[in-house]
Amino acid sequence: MSETKILLSEKEMPTSWYNVMADMPNLPKPPLHPATKQPVGPQDLGAIFPMELIKQEVSTDRWIEIPEEVQEIYKLWRPSPLYRAYRLEKALDTPAKIYYKYEGVSPAGSHKPNTAIPQAYYNKQAGIKRLATETGAGQWGSALSIACKFFDMECVVYMVKVSYHQKPYRRIFMQTYGASVIPSPSNLTECGRKMLADNPESLGSLGMAISEAVEDAAGRDDTNYSLGSVLNHVMIHQSVIGLEAKAQLAKADDYPDVVIGCCGGGSNFAGIAFPFVHDKLTKGAKVRAIASEPAACPTLTKGKFTYDYGDTAGIVPILNMYTLGHDFMPPGIHAGGLRYHGDSPLVSRLYHDGIIEAEARAQRPCFEAAVMFAQNEGILPAPESSHAIRLAVDEALKCKEAGEAKTILFCLSGNGYLDLPSYDAYIGGKLEDYEYPESLIEESLKKLPVTE
Amino acid sequence: MSETKILLSEKEMPTSWYNVMADMPNLPKPPLHPATKQPVGPQDLGAIFPMELIKQEVSTDRWIEIPEEVQEIYKLWRPSPLYRAYRLEKALDTPAKIYYKYEGVSPAGSHKPNTAIPQAYYNKQAGIKRLATETGAGQWGSALSIACKFFDMECVVYMVKVSYHQKPYRRIFMQTYGASVIPSPSNLTECGRKMLADNPESLGSLGMAISEAVEDAAGRDDTNYSLGSVLNHVMIHQSVIGLEAKAQLAKADDYPDVVIGCCGGGSNFAGIAFPFVHDKLTKGAKVRAIASEPAACPTLTKGKFTYDYGDTAGIVPILNMYTLGHDFMPPGIHAGGLRYHGDSPLVSRLYHDGIIEAEARAQRPCFEAAVMFAQNEGILPAPESSHAIRLAVDEALKCKEAGEAKTILFCLSGNGYLDLPSYDAYIGGKLEDYEYPESLIEESLKKLPVTE
Numbered sequence: 002m003s004e005t006k007i008l009l010s011e012k013e014m015p016t017s018w019y020n021v022m023a024d025m026p027n028l029p030k031p032p033l034h035p036a037t038k039q040p041v042g043p044q045d046l047g048a049i050f051p052m053e054l055i056k057q058e059v060s061t062d063r064w065i066e067i068p069e070e071v072q073e074i075y076k077l078w079r080p081s082p083l084y085r086a087y088r089l090e091k092a093l094d095t096p097a098k099i100y101y102k103y104e105g106v107s108p109a110g111s112h113k114p115n116t117a118i119p120q121a122y123y124n125k126q127a128g129i130k131r132l133a134t135e136t137g138a139g140q141w142g143s144a145l146s147i148a149c150k151f152f153d154m155e156c157v158v159y160m161v162k163v164s165y166h167q168k169p170y171r172r173i174f175m176q177t178y179g180a181s182v183i184p185s186p187s188n189l190t191e192c193g194r195k196m197l198a199d200n201p202e203s204l205g206s207l208g209m210a211i212s213e214a215v216e217d218a219a220g221r222d223d224t225n226y227s228l229g230s231v232l233n234h235v236m237i238h239q240s241v242i243g244l245e246a247k248a249q250l251a252k253a254d255d256y257p258d259v260v261i262g263c264c265g266g267g268s269n270f271a272g273i274a275f276p277f278v279h280d281k282l283t284k285g286a287k288v289r290a291i292a293s294e295p296a297a298c299p300t301l302t303k304g305k306f307t308y309d310y311g312d313t314a315g316i317v318p319i320l321n322m323y324t325l326g327h328d329f330m331p332p333g334i335h336a337g338g339l340r341y342h343g344d345s346p347l348v349s350r351l352y353h354d355g356i357i358e359a360e361a362r363a364q365r366p367c368f369e370a371a372v373m374f375a376q377n378e379g380i381l382p383a384p385e386s387s388h389a390i391r392l393a394v395d396e397a398l399k400c401k402e403a404g405e406a407k408t409i410l411f412c413l414s415g416n417g418y419l420d421l422p423s424y425d426a427y428i429g430g431k432l433e434d435y436e437y438p439e440s441l442i443e444e445s446l447k448k449l450p451v452t453e
Numbered sequence: 454m455s456e457t458k459i460l461l462s463e464k465e466m467p468t469s470w471y472n473v474m475a476d477m478p479n480l481p482k483p484p485l486h487p488a489t490k491q492p493v494g495p496q497d498l499g500a501i502f503p504m505e506l507i508k509q510e511v512s513t514d515r516w517i518e519i520p521e522e523v524q525e526i527y528k529l530w531r532p533s534p535l536y537r538a539y540r541l542e543k544a545l546d547t548p549a550k551i552y553y554k555y556e557g558v559s560p561a562g563s564h565k566p567n568t569a570i571p572q573a574y575y576n577k578q579a580g581i582k583r584l585a586t587e588t589g590a591g592q593w594g595s596a597l598s599i600a601c602k603f604f605d606m607e608c609v610v611y612m613v614k615v616s617y618h619q620k621p622y623r624r625i626f627m628q629t630y631g632a633s634v635i636p637s638p639s640n641l642t643e644c645g646r647k648m649l650a651d652n653p654e655s656l657g658s659l660g661m662a663i664s665e666a667v668e669d670a671a672g673r674d675d676t677n678y679s680l681g682s683v684l685n686h687v688m689i690h691q692s693v694i695g696l697e698a699k700a701q702l703a704k705a706d707d708y709p710d711v712v713i714g715c716c717g718g719g720s721n722f723a724g725i726a727f728p729f730v731h732d733k734l735t736k737g738a739k740v741r742a743i744a745s746e747p748a749a750c751p752t753l754t755k756g757k758f759t760y761d762y763g764d765t766a767g768i769v770p771i772l773n774m775y776t777l778g779h780d781f782m783p784p785g786i787h788a789g790g791l792r793y794h795g796d797s798p799l800v801s802r803l804y805h806d807g808i809i810e811a812e813a814r815a816q817r818p819c820f821e822a823a824v825m826f827a828q829n830e831g832i833l834p835a836p837e838s839s840h841a842i843r844l845a846v847d848e849a850l851k852c853k854e855a856g857e858a859k860t861i862l863f864c865l866s867g868n869g870y871l872d873l874p875s876y877d878a879y880i881g882g883k884l885e886d887y888e889y890p891e892s893l894i895e896e897s898l899k900k901l902p903v904t905e
Contacts (some may be wrong), residue, residue, distance in 0.1 A: 006461045011456045076457040077536075077831045084529075088603075107829030110870065150828045151540075170622075173873040176880055178828060339467065341757040376602045376630060379529045379560030418562065418870035421625040429626055 005087060007100075007249040009080035016067055017246075019240040021275040021347055023063035024282040027354055029346035032318035035310065038452045049218045049226035051127035054120065057234040060239040063279075065237060071119045074151055078107045079241065080115075083249035083384050084413075090378040090397070097400035098255065099393060100183050102246045102273060103380065109174075111383065111415030112269050113144030113229055116238035120227050123150035127225035131155040131224040133217040135185065135210030137164055138337030139171025139416065140383075142231030146180035157224075159213045159364075162205035170419045185210040192216055192314065207340070208313025208327075215317060230266025231311065231320070231345050239272030242412060247276050250410070257288055259396050261411040263388040264292035264301065264359065265338050267345030273412035275347075278356060292348060292359040293388040295367075297435035298331035300324065300344045301359035303442050307450035309343060314318045315421040319451055322349040323441065332435040334364050335423035336384040360392060363434040368427040371417070383415035384423050454554055457539060459701040461532035467700075471692040473799055474685065475515035476502075476734040478615025479806055481798035484770035487762065490904045493770050501670045501678035506572065506745070506747050508739060509686040517689060523571045526775050528601055530559045530566075535701035536865075540829040549852035550707065553865045554698045554725060555832065561626075563835065563867030565596030565681055568690035572679050573600035579892050583607040583676040585669040587637065587662030589616055590789030591623025592835075593681030593869065598632035609676075610666045614657035616625040616789075622871045627735060637662040644668050644766065660765025660779075660790075683763065683772070683797050691724030693821035694864060702862065709740055710770040711848050715840040716744035716753065716811065717790050719797030725804065725864035727799075730808060744800065744811040745840040747819075749887035750783035752776065752796045753811035755894050759902035761795060766892040769814040771903060774801040778897035784887040786816050787875035810843060815886040819843040820879040823869070835867035836875050 013342050020030060031040040046055045057065060067075070086099040104112035124132060132149055135158070136142030142158040151158035161299040165172055175182050183189060185205045186196035190213045196203055203209070218226035228235065243260075250256055260277045262270030268290045280286035292301055301323050309324035311317040322343045325331075329342040353356045364384070371387035373394070374380070382390060393411040400407050417424065426432045474480060483492040493832045498507045509517060517529070538551040556564035576584060584601055587610070588594030594610040601608035610632050617624055617636040627634050635641060637657045638648035642665045648655055655661070670678035680687065695712075703709055712729050714722030722744045732738035739903065746753055753775050761776035763769040777783075781794040803809045816836070823839035825846070828833070834842060845863040852859050878884045 005525075006463065008460055008462065010460065011458065066871075073457075077540075088529075108827075108833065147831055170870075170873045172673070173877040173880070174833070177824060177833065177873075372629060375560075379599055379603075381560065381626070381629065416870075418622075418840045418868075421622040421629075421871075424629045425621070425625040428625070429581075 003253065004174060004405030005085060007083040007085070009245060009248055009251050010321045013077050013248060014080050015076065015241055015244040016072065017064040018067055018237045019244055019276050019279060020060055020063055020065055020237050021278055022061045024279055025350060027350060028450045032320050033308065033452060035315050035317065035319055035361040038319070041247050049215060051123045051129060051225060053123040053126065054234045057237055058230060058232060068122060074118050080245045081106050086378055089374060092373065092377045093394065093397050093401065095397040095401040096404060096406040097397040099397055099408065100250065100410045102242055102410070104242060105380065105383070105413060105416030108147055109144040110418065111140045111144065112239060112242060112272060113141050115229065115241055115272065116229065116235045116268065117144035117148035118151070119238050121152045121154060124225050125152040125154060129154070129225045131157065131221070132227045133157045133214040133224055134227045135159045135207060135214045137161050137207045137340070139164060139168055139174070140338055142180065143171060143174050143425065144229065145227055146175040146178040149180065150178045158181040158182045158216065159187065159210040161185055161207055161210050162203065167177065174248045185213050187213060190216045206313060209361050211312040212314040212316055220412065223440040225273060226443050230268040231343065233347055235268050236271040236275065236345055236347050239268045240275055242272035243274060246273060247370060248388065252347055253406050257410040258407040260288060260290045261293055261324055261389050261392045261409070263383065263385045264294045264344065265341045265346035269412055269414040270286055271348055274357065278351065281356065291392055292352070292357060293392040294359060294361050295334055295336055295339045295361040295388060296361040296363040297334045297437055298325065298340050299361040299437060300342065304359045305446050305449050306349055306353045308452050310451055311343060320346050322346045323352065324449065325442060329445045331437065334435060335420065335426070336364065336388060338385040339388065362388055362391045363436055365434045365435055368432060370394045372427070380413065381417040383417045384420050386414045389414065455535060455537065455705065459535040459537070459705050461697060461700055462469035463528050465700060466527065466532050466698045467693055467696040468524065469516040470519055470689045471566045471696055471728050471731060472501060472512060472515055472517055473691050473730060474513045477802060479802060482692065482773040483854045484772050485760065485904060487767050487769065487771055490771070490834055495607045501667060503575045503581060503677060504579065505575040506686045509689055510684060520574060523574050526570050530837045532697045533558050535698055538830055541826060544825065544829045545846065545849050545853065547849040547853040548805065548856060548858040549849040550858065551849055552702065552862045554694055554862070555865045556694060557832065557835070557865060557868030560599055561592065561596040562870065564691060564694060564724060565593050566599060567693055567724065568665065568681065568687045568720065569600035570603070571690050573604045573606060576646045576677050577604040577606060580605070581677045583609065583673070585609045585666040585676055586679045587611045587659060587666045589659045591616060591620055591626070592790055594632065595623060595626050596681065596855050597679055598627040598630040608632040609669065610634045611639065611662040613659055613662050614636060614655065620898045637665050638663060642668045658765060663764040664766040664768055683721040685799055686797040687720045688723040688727065688799050690796055691720045693729055694724035694727060695728030698725060698862060707860050711861045712740060712742045713745055713841050713844045713861070713863040715791060715837045715866060716746045716796065716800065717793045717837065719800035721864055721866040723797060723800055724811065730803065733808065743808040743844060744804070744809060746811060746845040747786055747791045747812040747840060748789055748811050748815040749786045749889055750777065750792050751813040751889060752794065754813045757898050757901050760904050761901055762903055771849065772798050774798045775804065776901065777894060778900050781897045783889070786887060787872065787878070788816065788840060790837040791840065814840055815888055817884050817886045820884060822846045824879070825836055832865065833869040834865055835869045836872050838866045841866065871898065
């Protein structure tokens with residue numbers, strides 16, 4: 002039997018990120034200023050982002066060098082292992098070969114530090130002393146807290162109030178790394194005070210928390226804003242996942258027929274898939290890349306490709322993307338990281354052009370696959386990752402039916418230690434399958450586009 | 454700069470465990486039957502252990518082959534990484550080189566699966582269909598749950614009732630891997646019913662839970678009992694930690710002056726230290742091995758080396774070990790895995806003979822070191838591991854004072870994801886420093902020995 006884990010040495014770690022914008026037949030239309038509806042320029046973004054990230058946001062360079070200081074920190078957990086899922090294959094009795102890239106080995110337990118570290122780095126280089134962000138489930142806030150501590154910067158995290166109280170473990174995690182965690186809406190910002198005046202009992206929402214973090218960053222010279230998904234520079238940073246996976250598969254003398262990642266804002270999917278999309282676009286590789294999204298928030302599979310606000314309040318740039326409408330409120334599924342109404346403009350454009358695929362699954366079959374995975378492979382998956390596992394299992398079962406020995410690669414984006422209450426709900430039969438009613442999606446889509 | 458993580462390939466993984474009994478100048482006296490006070494024979498132990506483990510318990514073979522099936526499962530997370538703590542060294546401004554072996558990469562998040570897997574394997578080989586055990590903090594129950602699932606066996610975990618209710622994450626974890634988790638005392642066993650009759654509101658204790666698990670195992674032909682520390686075969690299985698670490702240090706052309714492990718029942722300390730003790734005993738290597746125990750439960754540093762019961766109720770064999778007395782009740786410190794009144798007979802004998810050392814630390818300075826570690830190295834340590842970190846930091850600071858570039862190796866036995874409430878207490882200033890009052894220890898020691 003070959004090795005269970007295919008490892009790269011630190012010397013074999015990629016030294017450049019891959020930027021899919023170099024290879025796309027069509028780029029997304031530019032982001033627009035929410036007030037003027039004109040393309041945003043570097044001067045607009047400069048209030049909340051450092052110039053290096055703004056440059057990456059619009060770059061069409063294929064390779065972007067990873068700063069040495071970022072590489073050094075990556076080595077605390079990278080290259081991450083690629084596993085051959087021998088035990089899962091056996092349990093499924095499939096002729097398919099299943100590989101998974103495991104990002105839960107990072108100190109935050111997910112792929113998020115891959116972008117948190119460079120974002121903190123570039124901000125530090127630009128003289129910024131403090132980063133503001135929002136967090137819902139807490140994965141992103143955890144990653145940015147660690148990154149800021151590593152670069153000796155302050156970190157302030159506006160955490161959706163209901164999560165702040167319901168997910169104390171995540172809150173404590175961030176505080177252990179020195180972050181200030183503020184339940185949102187708060188009275189620290191103007192928009193927060195307004196929200197509280199409207200509804201003192203507000204439980205908060207990700208949209209509100211974004212508004213508070215952006216206001217905080219825009220109002221202070223020493224502070225910038227940091228976003229954990231959706232934007233182009235985030236997709237670029239996450240490409241280390243797929244670049245490593247490709248090198249690891251090459252060591253096993255293999256190449257995937259199918260690449261799968263879970264998809265909320267798109268950064269995990271982009272991370273595992275874009276380096277293979279590169280092969281497809283430039284070398285005609287016959288690889289399918291499939292984004293796995295929740296049936297409760299089916300942005301790619303049921304949304305519209307148009308211009309929409311990135312947040313609820315409409316204060317961040319208008320993005321050209323698949324969206325369910327900026328006030329679409331998905332049910333409280335356990336894969337909290339996948340509850341975003343929109344999607345990365347790069348993922349959206351590639352999907353629109355038929356270069357990548359997408360499928361949606363309800364949460365119960367995903368948890369079923371996650372428990373099967375845990376009981377065979379050992380690792381407890383994050384609920385977000387369970388969406389990738391489900392699709393991989395479905396593809397492997399199709400192979401069994403067809404008697405085909407395809408190679409399937411998926412990204413196990415994080416571990417589920419802090420999501421055990423979700424497993425409790427599943428085991429106890431209390432997990433509901435939310436399929437979003439078509440009529441409500443249609444209703445929400447009627448408000449689009451917000452501009453032409 | 455050299456590599457941050459020193460890795461071994463799966464092909465370089467040890468194929469035999471090391472047994473320190475081959476090299477010890479003096480062996481511990483044999484375990485005694487609690488009723489007859491005569492040495493227990495294989496026939497006594499056969500009621501709850503499989504013959505292969507009983508053989509290992511008394512073996513003086515230096516090397517014991519790791520079964521291939523166990524090796525295959527080890528590969529799901531082994532060889533575990535050895536880190537050079539560059540960032541911690543810099544923060545301490547020490548000339549010392551600090552290495553840590555990280556066991557938190559296992560699916561249970563600690564070193565415990567190193568013995569859970571072979572224990573399940575040998576029981577399965579012996580035709581056993583069900584394993585019973587106890588758990589306090591939940592680390593051991595988690596490991597055995599996974600191991601039983603891998604070998605398609607039932608797992609029943611008697612969990613101290615107060616932990617069952619206060620630590621739902623651990624309970625859910627075990628259930629996700631298919632274990633039956635029973636709050637102890639329960640009415641499923643005779644001794645449990647008796648305890649409940651005496652005190653229906655009993656919160657339980659590890660001693661009670663052991664009694665229930667042993668009764669369960671002794672009463673059913675299809676069931677055996679499994680213990681996660683203390684016994685000789687557990688120390689043997691954990692030797693993979695130190696064997697790997699030695700091979701990894703050799704790759705970095707280094708060898709430790711000091712080896713440190715946290716010490717409750719002794720399995721983590723034995724795991725990292727015994728392969729180096731081998732060098733000391735057989736090759737005259739000048740390596741110090743230090744067991745780090747809590748000041749709240751200072752078994753080696755303040756206990757007595759004698760015969761004592763392994764459990765509270767006195768139904769398991771009487772062991773020749775350091776002990777604080779079998780009804781010593783340590784305060785509820787956060788390193789729950791280190792709250793054992795006794796210690797491994799092998800660790801005890803080596804300490805008694807001056808071959809290894811021991812030091813005790815209170816929990817607040819340990820958490821201080823753990824937070825410093827997390828903020829520099831990224832990984833959030835388990836509270837148990839914080840005791841090893843504290844000693845390593847203290848040794849590194851001594852090196853700074855003396856201007857000595859010693860090489861320090863410690864075992865980071867597990868991650869702290871499920872221990873975040875403890876960090877909350879520390880950050881919030883609510884963590885107390887329990888130093889056990891000498892007078893109470895003296896009182897407890899007066900009841901010893903239980904036999905000559």
